[in-house]
Amino acid sequence: AALEPEPEPEPAKSVSTSLDTNGGGGKVLASPAVRARANELGIELGQVKPAEDGRIRHSDLDAFLAYNAAGGFRAAGAKGIDQDVKVIGLRRRIAENMAAAKRAIPHFTYVEECDVTALEDMRAQLNTARGQRPKLTMLPLLITAICRTLPDFPMLNARYDDEAGVVHRSGAVHLGMATQTPGGLMVPVIRDAQDKNLWQLANEIVHLAEAARSGSAKSEELSGSTLTITSLGPLGGVATTPVINRPEVAIIGPNRIVERPMFVSDGMGGERIEKRKLMNISISCDHRVVDGWDAASYIQAVKRLIETPVLLLAD
Numbered sequence: 001a002a003l004e005p006e007p008e009p010e011p012a013k014s015v016s017t018s019l020d021t022n023g024g025g026g027k028v029l030a031s032p033a034v035r036a037r038a039n040e041l042g043i044e045l046g047q048v049k050p051a052e053d054g055r056i057r058h059s060d061l062d063a064f065l066a067y068n069a070a071g072g073f074r075a076a077g078a079k080g081i082d083q084d085v086k087v088i089g090l091r092r093r094i095a096e097n098m099a100a101a102k103r104a105i106p107h108f109t110y111v112e113e114c115d116v117t118a119l120e121d122m123r124a125q126l127n128t129a130r131g132q133r134p135k136l137t138m139l140p141l142l143i144t145a146i147c148r149t150l151p152d153f154p155m156l157n158a159r160y161d162d163e164a165g166v167v168h169r170s171g172a173v174h175l176g177m178a179t180q181t182p183g184g185l186m187v188p189v190i191r192d193a194q195d196k197n198l199w200q201l202a203n204e205i206v207h208l209a210e211a212a213r214s215g216s217a218k219s220e221e222l223s224g225s226t227l228t229i230t231s232l233g234p235l236g237g238v239a240t241t242p243v244i245n246r247p248e249v250a251i252i253g254p255n256r257i258v259e260r261p262m263f264v265s266d267g268m269g270g271e272r273i274e275k276r277k278l279m280n281i282s283i284s285c286d287h288r289v290v291d292g293w294d295a296a297s298y299i300q301a302v303k304r305l306i307e308t309p310v311l312l313l314a315d
Contacts, residue, residue, distance in 0.1 A: 176225030
């Protein structure tokens with residue numbers, strides 16, 4: 001004959017009902033011993049399914065633990081502590097500059113997709129033959145494309161004194177690089193970027209980024225930019241709407257590279273599907289002094305260079 005199940009022990013008469021359940025909106029019913037054990041185990045009783053009578057017993061805690069250990073329920077995470085963080089120093093300057101830029105500048109952003117498959121192939125070939133020179137990232141190639149196309153779009157390489165009502169268009173490209181540092185965002189500047197080749201740009205990028213992050217950058221290395229590029233590398237997202245580095249009038253943001261199928265020419269008048277490396281480029285401009293047509297035309301010119309990268313090496 002089957003054994004009769006042992007009767008469930010009577011719950012303790014002293015039952016706290018101070019915690020809400022996760023079920024019907026009533027109260028959690030559990031003995032002090034169950035509450036103490038749940039507290040030791042770090043279990044919120046509101047997360048435990050009670051028995052039919054609404055009470056949580058040790059067996060319910062055991063079932064909860066077993067389910068959790070088997071890869072079932074997972075708490076979202078431990079509760080953190082509240083903090084008040086004083087906004088001072090560099091963080092305060094960043095806050096003031098960002099607020100002033102968004103308050104004073106009517107931003108608009110234009111985004112275009114570029115096929116960087118050939119550019120990435122060329123970068124890999126250049127790195128194979130680099131010798132003792134620094135490894136090329138995508139940034140020196142993009143900077144070269146930016147500088148090559150700027151002479152036809154002088155309104156973008158400029159600083160706007162809105163109080164005087166004067167736009168100073170710079171003949172040289174002093175390119176700011178938005179750089180994340182332990183203290184916050186800094187913008188070291190590549191002076192005369194238009195005169196530097198790929199390897200010189202690569203060296204300058206490494207030097208300035210390290211100086212900014214270590215706090216050893218000189219004041220002249222952190223001021224006087226005429227145009228800024230901001231890149232988060234693999235964190236770049238699909239598209240960004242970067243904030244202009246006032247008093248400049250434009251900022252360029254390359255986004256992350258992704259691989260997607262794309263229709264390409266098959267060389268015989270038709271098309272085929274091929275895996276390509278694609279990257280979106282964003283540009284935000286000051287609409288007071290830069291028209292949408294100019295921004296779009298400029299990015300299209302940059303795109304043509306990027307998609308025909310041999311032109312980056314031509315004189």
